[in-house]
Amino acid sequence: MVNIKKERMTAQKSFVFNYLMGVKTHPTAETVYKEVKKKLPNISQGTVYRILNNFKDKGKIQAIDTKDIVHFDADVSDHAHFICEKCGKVYDVYDECAHCGVLKNRRTKVGKINHYKINFYGECRNCKR
Numbered sequence: 561m562v563n564i565k566k567e568r569m570t571a572q573k574s575f576v577f578n579y580l581m582g583v584k585t586h587p588t589a590e591t592v593y594k595e596v597k598k599k600l601p602n603i604s605q606g607t608v609y610r611i612l613n614n615f616k617d618k619g620k621i622q623a624i625d626t627k628d629i630v631h632f633d634a635d636v637s638d639h640a641h642f643i644c645e646k647c648g649k650v651y652d653v654y655d656e657c658a659h660c661g662v663l664k665n666r667r668t669k670v671g672k673i674n675h676y677k678i679n680f681y682g683e684c685r686n687c688k689r
């Protein structure tokens with residue numbers, strides 16, 4: 561009995577992870593739930609949220625906190641995000657941050673930098689139109 565439960569959990573987990581790996585849209589937990597539910601109709605919202613938090617705690621995915629909502633990203637490499645203040649969309653920023661890596665391993669007065677998270681805020685191209 562326990563094993564069956566565990567098995568199903570693992571399948572759901574890998575499904576959620578694969579979904580996140582396949583998108584570049586930085587979906588919210590709600591979007592992840594809606595998309596995953598299309599393929600796994602029996603999955604509950606609570607399960608999806610738990611899976612996401614679990615991955616986050618383990619460092620397998622990262623959470624991007626915007627004003628009032630959390631977005632998830634399976635790309636945990638150091639890259640910056642552009643958050644549109646109008647539509648709330650989250651975009652990856654690689655080029656403009658090509659030199660942000662110099663921050664890594666730099667020693668500051670309070671300690672050495674292992675990772676960094678940079679959020680840029682502005683109005684995206686779609687909203688400017």
Ligand SMILES: [Zn+2]
Pocket residue numbers: 644645646647648649683684685686687
């Ligand atoms: Zn926008």
Ligand SMILES: [Zn+2]
Pocket residue numbers: 586633635639640641651652
């Ligand atoms: Zn990203």
